[in-house]
Amino acid sequence: MSRQSLTKAHAKITELSWEPTFATPATRFGTDYTFERAPKKDPLKQIMRSYFPMEEEKDNRVYGAMDGAIRGNMFRQVQQRWLEWQKLFLSIIPFPEISAARAMPMAIDAVPNPEIHNGLAVQMIDEVRHSTIQMNLKKLYMNNYIDPAGFDMTEKAFANNYAGTIGRQFGEGFITGDAITAANIYLTVVAETAFTNTLFVAMPDEAAANGDYLLPTVVHSVQSDESRHISNGYSILLMALADERNRPLLERDLRYAWWNNHCVVDAAIGTFIEYGTKDRRKDRESYAEMWRRWIYDDYYRSYLLPLEKYGLTIPHDLVEEAWNRITNKGYVHEVARFFATGWPVNYWRIDAMTDTDFEWFEHKYPGWYSKYGKWWENYNRLAYPGRNKPIAFEEVGYQYPHRCWTCMVPALIREDMVTEKVDDQWRTYCSETCYWTDAVAFRSEYEGRPTPNMGRLTGFREWETLHHNKDLADIVADLGYVRDDGKTLIGQPHLDLDDPKKMWTLDDVRGNTFMSPNVLLNQMSDAEREAHVAAYKANGTKAAG
Amino acid sequence: MTQSAVPKQRSFPKIEFTDSEAGALEFPSSKSRAYNYYQPAKLRATMYEDVTVDVQPDPDRHLSQGWIYGFGDGPGGYPKEWTAAKSSNWHAFLDPNEEWNQTIYRNNSAIVRQVDLCLQNAKRARAYDGWNPAWLKFVERNLGAWMHAENGLALHVFTSIQRSGPTNMINTAVAVNAAHKMRFAQDLALFNLDLSEADVPFDGSAHIGVWKDAPEWQPTREVVERLTAVGDWCELLFATNIVFEQLVGSLFRTELVMQIAARNGDYITPTIVGTGEYDYDRDLNYTRNLFRLLTRDAEFGETNKALFGDWLATWVPRCLDAAQALQPIWSQPADKPVTFASSLDAAKQKFRSLLEDLGLDSPKELDQ
Ligand SMILES: [Fe+2]
Ligand SMILES: [Fe+2]
Ligand SMILES: [Zn+2]
Numbered sequence: 053m054s055r056q057s058l059t060k061a062h063a064k065i066t067e068l069s070w071e072p073t074f075a076t077p078a079t080r081f082g083t084d085y086t087f088e089r090a091p092k093k094d095p096l097k098q099i100m101r102s103y104f105p106m107e108e109e110k111d112n113r114v115y116g117a118m119d120g121a122i123r124g125n126m127f128r129q130v131q132q133r134w135l136e137w138q139k140l141f142l143s144i145i146p147f148p149e150i151s152a153a154r155a156m157p158m159a160i161d162a163v164p165n166p167e168i169h170n171g172l173a174v175q176m177i178d179e180v181r182h183s184t185i186q187m188n189l190k191k192l193y194m195n196n197y198i199d200p201a202g203f204d205m206t207e208k209a210f211a212n213n214y215a216g217t218i219g220r221q222f223g224e225g226f227i228t229g230d231a232i233t234a235a236n237i238y239l240t241v242v243a244e245t246a247f248t249n250t251l252f253v254a255m256p257d258e259a260a261a262n263g264d265y266l267l268p269t270v271v272h273s274v275q276s277d278e279s280r281h282i283s284n285g286y287s288i289l290l291m292a293l294a295d296e297r298n299r300p301l302l303e304r305d306l307r308y309a310w311w312n313n314h315c316v317v318d319a320a321i322g323t324f325i326e327y328g329t330k331d332r333r334k335d336r337e338s339y340a341e342m343w344r345r346w347i348y349d350d351y352y353r354s355y356l357l358p359l360e361k362y363g364l365t366i367p368h369d370l371v372e373e374a375w376n377r378i379t380n381k382g383y384v385h386e387v388a389r390f391f392a393t394g395w396p397v398n399y400w401r402i403d404a405m406t407d408t409d410f411e412w413f414e415h416k417y418p419g420w421y422s423k424y425g426k427w428w429e430n431y432n433r434l435a436y437p438g439r440n441k442p443i444a445f446e447e448v449g450y451q452y453p454h455r456c457w458t459c460m461v462p463a464l465i466r467e468d469m470v471t472e473k474v475d476d477q478w479r480t481y482c483s484e485t486c487y488w489t490d491a492v493a494f495r496s497e498y499e500g501r502p503t504p505n506m507g508r509l510t511g512f513r514e515w516e517t518l519h520h521n522k523d524l525a526d527i528v529a530d531l532g533y534v535r536d537d538g539k540t541l542i543g544q545p546h547l548d549l550d551d552p553k554k555m556w557t558l559d560d561v562r563g564n565t566f567m568s569p570n571v572l573l574n575q576m577s578d579a580e581r582e583a584h585v586a587a588y589k590a591n592g593t594k595a596a597g
Numbered sequence: 598m599t600q601s602a603v604p605k606q607r608s609f610p611k612i613e614f615t616d617s618e619a620g621a622l623e624f625p626s627s628k629s630r631a632y633n634y635y636q637p638a639k640l641r642a643t644m645y646e647d648v649t650v651d652v653q654p655d656p657d658r659h660l661s662q663g664w665i666y667g668f669g670d671g672p673g674g675y676p677k678e679w680t681a682a683k684s685s686n687w688h689a690f691l692d693p694n695e696e697w698n699q700t701i702y703r704n705n706s707a708i709v710r711q712v713d714l715c716l717q718n719a720k721r722a723r724a725y726d727g728w729n730p731a732w733l734k735f736v737e738r739n740l741g742a743w744m745h746a747e748n749g750l751a752l753h754v755f756t757s758i759q760r761s762g763p764t765n766m767i768n769t770a771v772a773v774n775a776a777h778k779m780r781f782a783q784d785l786a787l788f789n790l791d792l793s794e795a796d797v798p799f800d801g802s803a804h805i806g807v808w809k810d811a812p813e814w815q816p817t818r819e820v821v822e823r824l825t826a827v828g829d830w831c832e833l834l835f836a837t838n839i840v841f842e843q844l845v846g847s848l849f850r851t852e853l854v855m856q857i858a859a860r861n862g863d864y865i866t867p868t869i870v871g872t873g874e875y876d877y878d879r880d881l882n883y884t885r886n887l888f889r890l891l892t893r894d895a896e897f898g899e900t901n902k903a904l905f906g907d908w909l910a911t912w913v914p915r916c917l918d919a920a921q922a923l924q925p926i927w928s929q930p931a932d933k934p935v936t937f938a939s940s941l942d943a944a945k946q947k948f949r950s951l952l953e954d955l956g957l958d959s960p961k962e963l964d965q
Contacts, residue, residue: 064790065783067805068748074819075826077753080761082669100780101787104709108702115699127618135617146652150765153772154653157757169752170779176756177701177776180769184697187648194630198617201626207651208634211659220654220665227760228666228673261610331610460665496669504669511663518661535625542626549624 062097069166081158082505083231085298090291092165096283098174107181110273114185117269118192126266127196132403132547134262135193137328139202139400141320142190143210144219145251146183148243149274151223152281153179155235162231163288171284178277189270199549201535201542202399209399212531214515215320215391218460222316225309229494229507230301232292237305238312240285245355246310247317248278249346254339255321261331293362300499307367308493311485314374315459318343322384323391327405332412340378340416348375370485377465385417385424386464390453392431393444396524396561398543399533404432435546436553437560442524443545445564451591454569455514456482458489471573471585478574478581516568525562534558634659638691645695650688653765658688679761680831681904683897687763690890692770692883701773705780708872712784715868716791724865725795731931732861733799736792739926740866741804742814743849744785746821747873751778753825754837761830770883771834777876784869813926816919817845823915831891835905836912838884839955842877843948844916845923850874852940853927860932885954892956902957909952909960917962920944 156176160169194203202209210216226239252275256268292298322339337345348371356366377383392402405413405428413420430448434440444452453462454469457479463469470481474491481487494509496502512518519527528534533542539557548554576584619630631642635650653675654660664674677687694700719725725733755775759768793801808814820841827833850870858866891901920941927937949959 060790061787064786064801067802068745068782068786069752070745070749070805070809072822072825073809074822076822077757077825078828080757080828099787100705100776100783101709101713104702104705104780108706111699111702125618128616129612129614130617131613131615132617147654150652150769154760154768157760160752160756173752173756173775173779176759176772180701180772181698183652184648184769187652188644188698191632191647194632196619198619198621199624199627200619200629204626204629204631204633206632206634207654208659211651211654212661217662217665224664224666224673228664228668230669263612263615330613333608333610335608336610506669507673508667508669509665510667510673511665513662513665515662536629537625540625549622549627552624555624 058099061099061101065097065099065170066167069169077161079161081161081231083162083233084503084505085162085230085232085292085301086295087162087164087291088295090163090165090294092167092291095168095171095287096280097167097170098280100174103174107178107277110276111181111185114269114273118189118266121266122192122196126263127198129263130197131262131264131330132198132401133330134259134264134324134328135197136199136202136400136402136547137324138190138193138264138267139206139209140215140219140398141255141324142186142193142203143206143213143399144216144222144320146186146190147210147220148223148226149179149183149186151179151226152239152244153177153183155226155239158227158231159235159284159288162235163291165287165291168284168287171280171287175277175281175284178281182274182277185270185274189266192266199401202401205399205532205542208532213399214394214397214460217515218316219320221312221460225312230305230503230505232288233301233305233308233506236285236288236292237302238309240281241289242306242309242313243317244278245282245285246347246351247313248275249350250317250321250339250342252278254337254342254346255324258325258329258331261336262329289359290362293359293364299364300501301503303365303367304493304498306364307370307485308489310367311370311374311483312459312489314370314377315456315461315482315486318374318378318383319387319461322378323388326384326413327388327392327402332408334412334415338416339384343375343378373483373485379417381465381468382417382420382423383465385413385420387461389424389427389450390462390464392428392545393450393452395543395545396442396444396528396541396556397531397533400542401544401547403547404428404435404545431545437556438553441564442556442561445524451588452569454480454573454588455516456480456486457513458482458486458509460513460515466591467589469585469589471581478570480570480573514568514570516566517571519566520568520571522566523562524564524566525558527566528561529558635688643695645697646691648697649692649765649769651765653768655688655763675761675763677763679763680829682829682831682891682901683894684763684891685894685896687767690764690766690887692766692773693886694770694773694879694883696770696773701776705776708780708875712869712872715865716788719865720791720795723795724863725792725797725799727862728797729861729931730798731929732863733792733797735861735926735929736863736866737789737799737801737803738807738811739849739929740785740854740870741789742808742811742817744782744789744804745808746817746846747778747785748782749821749825750837751775751782754833757825758830758833767887770887774838774876774880774883777873777880781873781876784872788865788869813922813924816915816922820845820912820915820919832908834884835888835908838880839888839951840909840912840916840948842881843951844913844944845919846877847947848920848940848944849923850877852935852943856935856940857930857932860934861930881951885951888955898956905955905957906960909957910962913960913962917965 153176156172160172194200252271256271259267325339352371434443455462463482470487541556656663667673759772762768792799854870924937
């Protein structure tokens with residue numbers, strides 16, 4: 053289509069909307085934002101006549117590459133260390149994708165601008181594409197990779213696992229609560245505009261370096277739809293900014309959304325990239341370096357900062373603190389160690405770290421060895437069953453952490469943990485901002501104004517509560533993380549598949565009782581709790597081991 | 598840092614042969630190569646099932662910690678209470694069209710190419726020149742008005758429903774329905790644009806006034822707007838795909854446009870409207886499956902039937918009013934091979950047999 057006819061076509065499809073007079077669309081999902089004074093913004097429009105063939109062409113390339121990968125025996129050169137983490141990643145990501153589709157009518161209902169409705173509905177179809185194309189990729193891995201265990205129970209594992217629940221925020225956050233908070237600020241302005249760069253651009257680079265070029269093929273294809281989504285979100289953001297009354301809500305939501313995305317996405321993707329790779333070239337970018345480029349420069353400086361000219365206060369402090377957590381407070385390393393501590397209740401295997409890895413970490417994160425090196429040596433030492441328990445139950449100078457009530461990543465930067473009684477329960481938080489999110493932001497009133505549409509934190513948020521005081525073997529069996537011989541665990545603290553004696557079974561983990569830190573905390577007297585929290589926070593600054 | 602002339606040394610990751618192919622070793626679960634957390638409908642899981650089932654979790658299935666975000670006034674996720682209809686197992690519904698990534702783009706692209714070719718040929722053959730003025734007027738006004746209905750349903754009915762259904766299978770089927778409607782509405786609009794650019798008396802802006810003010814179209818617009826105001830997703834789907842599409846949509850598309858266009862020298866419109874018919878056929882398929890599941894539910898079948906009876910009592914009169922109001926357009930074309938009465942009869946007849954298929958009684962309003 054020529055440019056001129058494209059312009060005419062756009063104008064024509066705009067004629068399809070009308071102002072209703074008999075009845076207005078039901079407001080199924082409310083918002084506390086107001087758009088009465090909003091100028092009409094015109095995002096990128098999509099004509100279905102060009103949209104479908106364009107996407108079909110992209111699909112054809114993806115499916116062609118998949119066939120090629122199988123014909124070319126890609127799995128002969130895939131690193132298991134890398135692909136194991138895909139059992140976690142690909143169990144999580146199709147849900148946020150489909151949630152993005154489901155979020156679109158919330159934005160449509162909330163924003164009275166027909167110009168934007170078309171783009172949002174097209175985004176809905178894109179997101180169905182993303183979710184199902186990723187499920188299909190996972191199926192290909194299950195069929196062609198040496199160890200299908202964990203891929204085979206993927207959606208069940210996602211739904212009953214502690215790490216799946218962390219990831220689920222990146223999805224439930226799109227579809228629940230205030231329609232603009234969820235479907236615009238959290239989903240588009242922060243998750244899609246900022247964090248899809250680490251998910252769908254930085255991570256696939258690492259996949260390719262580990263012999264897997266299908267993940268890049270699929271997720272780059274996914275990412276190529278993203279600019280339209282970002283344009284949708286930006287239009288809504290500008291409309292919201294036009295009304296003074298939205299200002300405090302925007303600032304609240306940017307703080308919550310930014311911080312929650314950081315906690316969740318940097319935990320997961322940081323771990324995959326730093327601990328899932330075998331590529332230890334000194335000149336390959338670390339996650340921190342990638343973050344600096346994609347998030348700090350591309351997003352914060354080029355997207356967020358310019359919003360200040362509209363009078364919006366940007367959460368500079370939280371951007372800097374996220375950076376600080378990644379570079380100085382060992383956020384990603386702490387998360388990786390936590391995942392590895394919990395290996396019996398994982399549905400993927402985690403490789404040990406070698407001297408080559410140690411060297412690289414020390415080079416990229418000076419001081420790494422003195423904080424984490426000993427622990428990973430212990431992980432290696434305790435890798436096989438028989439003489440020892442799983443590392444979580446051995447004395448290696450590591451205390452199983454309290455979980456953050458808000459982001460559900462544990463309070464791993466121990467000196468930062470906040471402990472407060474909220475809603476009649478003692479809760480722990482990884483940070484002041486996560487405490488604020490629960491105690492202040494997700495409430496029916498904010499800074500003295502009613503916010504009835506704001507969401508609530510619900511559910512059994514501490515995973516450990518569900519398994520309190522149970523034997524580890526029973527927990528693993530109940531979760532279903534057992535291989536088809538009925539006894540060997542799916543999760544293993546090593547990659548050795550060649551010797552059955554090296555693989556842990558239910559019997560090997562039996563006899564260890566698992567306790568919920570939050571249940572115990574709530575059983576303590578005031579004095580006990582204060583002493584416990586003080587010790588927990590003090591432990592944080594010490595080198596482990 | 599100053600710019601250096603020394604070329605940066607190129608650096609590559611090392612590729613290593615790891616022998617990580619399926620079958621390289623035997624160990625527990627080394628042959629476990631099927632998703633094992635759900636029961637496929639047939640012996641082998643379909644691609645559709647594998648990429649759809651359980652992607653939207655459910656506390657009644659594997660979701661152990663429950664939904665972790667709630668709304669200000671109620672639970673989050675996909676509460677089953679968002680419709681008055683009840684099922685002993687919502688997950689039993691599978692889309693008979695098995696729509697997922699590949700089918701969505703393949704099917705719609707095929708239609709796009711068909712419509713595109715047809716419109717190109719029409720231009721090249723100067724097909725519009727041969728249309729009589731009455732037919733041009735008919736298309737200008739009525740097809741022009743109808744495309745609004747299609748677009749409204751796309752954005753405010755189907756897109757909306759897919760947030761609310763209790764399973765991924767339901768919501769994805771409805772999302773694809775929305776895509777169909779959006780594409781069809783746009784195709785009608787772009788057809789309208791072609792006509793307004795052809796050298797024939799055709800007012801490309803007349804459709805707005807007809808849709809907003811012409812008396813024959815107001816009751817149709819009223820039903821569409823009332824549909825968008827329904828909060829219960831299942832009622833919305835029922836009222837739209839079972840009632841409105843049969844008594845108004847098919848009445849206009851199948852019983853009128855498809856019957857008379859050719860007789861008025863127009864082979865373009867049936868090609869385009871035919872794609873909408875094809876879409877509805879597929880969309881009715883999944884809708885029929887869903888409601889059949891609900892009326893045949895061992896536990897809730899009878900209460901569902903009573904509920905659907907109430908919905909029929911609400912929506913059938915509204916849709917019949919809309920249908921009746923359209924009567925004058927049957928006499929607008931020069932060649933009138935069908936009468937309004939026979940068209941409405943045919944539409945009612947098909948509607949009755951659809952209801953029968955669902956195990957529902959025909960509402961008395963239908964006989965009036
Ligand atoms: Fe997406
Ligand atoms: Fe997106
Ligand atoms: Zn937190």
